[in-house]
Amino acid sequence: MSTSGQPQFRYTQTPSKVIHLRNLPWECGEEELVELCQPFGKVINTKCNVGANKNQAFVEFAELSQAISMVSYYASSSEPAQIRGKTVYIQYSNRHEIVHNKSPGDVPGNVLLVTMEGVEAGDVSIDVIHLVFSAFGFVHKIATFEKAAGFQALIQFSDVETASAARAQLDGRSIPRYLLPEHVKSCNLRITYSAHTDLNIKFQSHRSRDYTNPYLPVNPTAIEGINQPALGPDGKKTEPESNVLLASIENMQYAVTVDALHTVFSAFGPVQKIAIFEKNGGTQALIQYPDITTAAVAKEALEGHCIYDGGYCKLHLSYSRHTDLNIKVLFELLSKY
Structure with missing residues (x-):
């Protein structure tokens, strides 16, 4: 033990090429560390001003035997290691190489x-x-x-x-x-x-x-002009017919996927594109057919239809103002089907 009460060496430590030096003078530089260590072998890396008080450092030797030589020398020497007249405590480091953290x-x-x-x-x-x-x-x-x-x-x-x-x-x-x-x-x-x-x-x-997941829901803010149909003078919905249907889905006990919608809607004709998105806390979808006639037949047949038995995932259909879903983010599904 040293007079300051600090152990100068840890005899039980596993030898390492990296030496840990403590109690260094303020702002001890790399040159001073190398000067102390180079009599024992080639220094290949250093890390200075470590610790809260900036008074610790690490030195890495090229060979393990060189580090052992230095630690052994000062463990048996009557003269402690010193830099600027200050006693330096030396021990093996727990690390086996010095890695400089990059930003x-x-x-x-x-x-x-x-x-x-x-x-x-x-x-x-x-x-x-x-x-x-x-x-x-x-x-x-x-x-x-x-x-x-x-x-x-x-x-x-x-x-x-x-x-x-x-x-x-x-x-x-x-x-x-x-x-x-x-x-x-x-x-x-x-x-x-x-x-x-x-x-x-x-x-x-x-x-x-x-771009890896074409089934990901579309944010409604990404689809321009999705609105419920306007009301006419009699208070009823005025719905210009369209080849694109807007489906609102209620009682969502099960997930509604593109595959599920394609299965349901393709029974009435070829489905060109589908987009699922969330709006006002509910799930909606746009389904595009090649023509208005097919869309009208599907709308008439599927209004109020439940995708799953038990009244789950009930469809409410209206015509969309869109005629082609090539807007901003929708994904072509033709290649899949």
Whole structure:
């Protein structure tokens, strides 16, 4: 034991190439550490000013035998290790190598954090972002948001290599001018790595997309003009007929999927597209047929129909104002069926 009451060595510790030094002088530098340690072997890494008081450090030798030599020497020496006349306590470290922690943006990952400089949220659409980044590989998910740093996006690739390639090519570059609105002069990309590995996308919308899951519900704010039919002078609904039906589903005891809706509605003709979304706390869907006649037959037959026995998942149908669901976020299902 030393006169200060601190144990100078831990004899029971497992030897390591990394030496832990304590009780160092204030702001002890790497040169001083190397000067103390190099008589025993080659120093390949250091970590200075560790601990609350900045008076600890780690030194890594090239060989384990060199670290053992240093610890053994000072364990048996009558002269303690000293730097600037101050006694330094030496022991093996629990770590076997020194790893310098990088900032999160420097650690490669499969998700990129992209800051778009010189633009506001509405200036760059998620489709433009997808177009630019999918040039380097399949983009799984995108989430956009606004922070103090500006308009930003998280872009998830399948692996680190693809994300790294996109970052290497696009960091510091601008989105091509022809993809931007006329009032935007430029949009510079500043790209770092995100700590995320898998983005949690709950809705397809103009702010977020999951390109791996076409069955994800569509956020109603992403579908323009979905409204209940207007009322006529007699107080009854005036419904211009359409080839697209709007289905409201009540008594949702079971999940309603695209597959389930396709099974029900395709009994009356070919279903071209389906979108499921949440609105006002309930589940709704848009079902597109190739013509008004087919939609009208399906509407007449299925109004009040329950998808499941027992009165579960009851359908209430009206005509949508849409005639084609190619708006912002809806997914083609023709390739599936």
